[in-house]
Amino acid sequence: MKQLKAKVLSNDELLSYPGATYFLMRVHAPEIAAVSKPGQFCMLNCGPDVPLRRPLSIHRVHPRGDVFFLYSVRNPDAPDTSRITIKENGLISTSGKGTTWLSKVAPGSQLNIIGPLGNGFSIDNKSDNLLLAAGGIGIAPLMFLAERAVSLGSGVTLIAGARCKEGLYPDSLLPPGINIIRVVESVENNTRYIRGKVTDVIPLHLAGVKQIFACGPQAMLEAISNHVGNKAVTKPVQASLEVRMGCGLGTCYGCSIKTRQGMQRVCKDGPVFNIKDIIWQEVRI
């Protein structure tokens, strides 16, 4: 865990769809990049109008000492986004003030960042085949995991879900060597896209899979969790939760949730949990 002023190298719009715009930010933070694990996050200072830092998953790291963050900002003209926005942003503020400020940060600026934080995903030694399930902006931490798994020699299938095809993560940025399944709610089935939801598709891709990793809206994680109960999903699932956080450091207990392993701080004991340990009605994001 380090706290430092990181220079912003780039901060660009990556994609946009009627609900939100995704930004990809690259900062130079070698002390954080060197020790980060997939599934960990950083707390970023988001300007004078929001007192609390915002948690952002570490999206990727570059060996040159750079950390990437992928985050979404609700489009101001988006239709009713009340609950959706909270999940999509995965952040503390319903208004998205923090990430809106962040999206305007110019390259060359310095950002006060603390990280890496949290436990991160854990890949078992014997896991030669991983299934990654990403809903919307939930792809953020999974890309780092995919890269790490590929470098360890594991096979990776990524199920990437979005509400519309404009919301899908660009192919050009996918790590080489992974198998990608694109699932879109509003599209006709064709060779490129599957119409539906991430959770519909998971049972079709379980052959040979040793571990499943999931990040996305709570409804998606909850549905996967139910599948686990119904034995449709027989493999262990690690889910990364995004909840309101105060400090991000384990001191304020603002993000504690009741789990089947007792009270757990999402920031310190998580954000990655065994999906079976999560009691969904306790996680009111």
Place this chain on the structure above:
Amino acid sequence: MSQSSLRVQVAPGLSLANPVIAASGTWGYGDETADLVDFRRLGAIICKGTTLKPRAGNPQPRIIEVTGGILNSVGLENIGVEALISEKAPAWATWRVPVIVNIAGDTVDEYGRLASKLDGVAGISGIEVNISCPNVKKGGMQFGTDPVCAAEVTSAVRKSTSLPVIVKLSPNVTDIAAIARAVELAGADAVSLINTLGGMSIDVKRRRPGLGNITGGLSGPAIKPIALSMVWKVAGCVKIPVIGCGGIMNAEDALEFIMAGATAVEVGTANLVNPQTALDIINGLRQFIRAEGIGNITDLRGAARL
């Protein structure tokens, strides 16, 4: 000028290297941020509010930003006094920074039992009594809102321990000075104030209270002027040390409290914003007294009072 120029005495037997204390609930059990902050440089650390039995706390959401501050309803999630003594205190005993345990109870008797359990435990330098808890035996009215109840709690703690006893006062009262005088008479070594102000917010899109607990406590810059006026008032009517607390974000804020009559200050919400804040405040205080040619920070205590 040496660091001793910041030294303050907040209670008999409790001398701090500097007047900056990490407030309860914002510094965990002490070393969570050890990678980031040299916490041993703090004047003192007040650990999370501790109860007889472990508590799970309130439902989510527990923390919300509002204009000028934050609302929280963590609800005293804590590991319980037994685990605190066996798992946390041994490490504290090796630190040079004093650790004060904040205690909370449902009955007067519970406060006494908590104090008695903590008495004589190596690594514990004092007790801060949170009297902003509902009194289960009196229909949930907070101990801290009634001078008699506040005094009963203080007295129960006082009789159960030889540790320094600081009573943390609630601002949600009509006359905080009356409570302060009552706890002073009941044997408190110091008072700290203010605890959070009662508050809430509503999420208009969901048409529901923002906090899972509906109401919570407001902290941060928004409450500083209120806290300052209460410290001013209390410092003018008690002889025991006053520890100022409420929205302190920088050294200037801390100096305001000291000049209003506080012997020391607690920094809370600011730790969540930036864990370096408390150390920055210590540095700022040192710079200020050097620049002003003041030998000891205590020379500034009550400086704004004529």
